[in-house]
Amino acid sequence: MNWPKAVLFDLDGTLIDSAPDIHAALNETLASYGEPPFTLAAVTGMVGRGVPVLIERAYAALGKDINPASRDKAVERFLAIYEPRATELTTLTAGASEATRILRERGIRLGVVTNKPEVATREILAHFGLVDLLDIIVGGDAGPAKKPEPGLLFLACERLDLPVDDVVFVGDSENDVDAARAAGMRVIAVRGGYTSRAPETLGATALVDRLDAIPELLASLRNDAG
Numbered sequence: 001m002n003w004p005k006a007v008l009f010d011l012d013g014t015l016i017d018s019a020p021d022i023h024a025a026l027n028e029t030l031a032s033y034g035e036p037p038f039t040l041a042a043v044t045g046m047v048g049r050g051v052p053v054l055i056e057r058a059y060a061a062l063g064k065d066i067n068p069a070s071r072d073k074a075v076e077r078f079l080a081i082y083e084p085r086a087t088e089l090t091t092l093t094a095g096a097s098e099a100t101r102i103l104r105e106r107g108i109r110l111g112v113v114t115n116k117p118e119v120a121t122r123e124i125l126a127h128f129g130l131v132d133l134l135d136i137i138v139g140g141d142a143g144p145a146k147k148p149e150p151g152l153l154f155l156a157c158e159r160l161d162l163p164v165d166d167v168v169f170v171g172d173s174e175n176d177v178d179a180a181r182a183a184g185m186r187v188i189a190v191r192g193g194y195t196s197r198a199p200e201t202l203g204a205t206a207l208v209d210r211l212d213a214i215p216e217l218l219a220s221l222r223n224d225a226g
């Protein structure tokens with residue numbers, strides 16, 4: 001009856017609204033190469049597939065090619081700017097504290113599975129007092145291919161020593177839903193995150209407006225789980 005055994009959360013656009021800090025760091029990175037800035041909305045649309053893809057998308061939007069070596073240098077520069085200032089403008093999303101606290105009180109184990117590198121992820125989660133609530137943190141640099149591939153979710157299950165069926169993933173974008181579906185894991189999509197797609201069309205098992213709707217919703221997903 002104790003289902004699910006764990007809930008995993010995506011980070012950017014799901015637990016935190018990090019786009020303003022990513023926007024600032026990306027524009028500073030681009031400025032150091034003599035490139036013009038992007039708006040917050042434009043950068044928000046580039047987030048979700050990890051930092052290398054963020055850099056590639058920025059150059060593509062500038063109409064420029066970037067070779068892998070230059071991209072990797074730009075990734076390093078971006079992270080050097082972003083990591084020390086990753087919580088200046090970033091906030092927790094509505095209901096994030098409540099949802100994590102309630103699930104934890106119910107004895108459900110918690111984790112984060114993000115395409116963001118683990119160092120920045122840990123610093124941000126520590127800043128918001130969430131590290132102690134989490135059993136595992138899997139960053140985009142953990143080894144397996146990033147979401148929408150399922151590898152990071154499989155790694156999370158391995159670290160929790162739980163089968164996919166005992167775990168629910170929560171995310172804001174097609175990267176999360178596609179990764180969960182590829183892993184055979186139930187997935188809840190949350191509205192208002194970083195995706196250009198209508199949340200109803202993502203193909204999630206369930207959809208919520210805010211994270212604090214999740215504790216109640218889990219009961220109905222459990223019934224589906226049989």
Ligand SMILES: O=C(O)COP(=O)(O)O
Binds near residue numbers: 012047113114117147
């Ligand atoms: O780093 C990114 O691009 C997005 O990270 P996320 O997987 O937490 O949304």
Ligand SMILES: [Mg+2]
Binds near residue numbers: 010173193
């Ligand atoms: Mg996200």
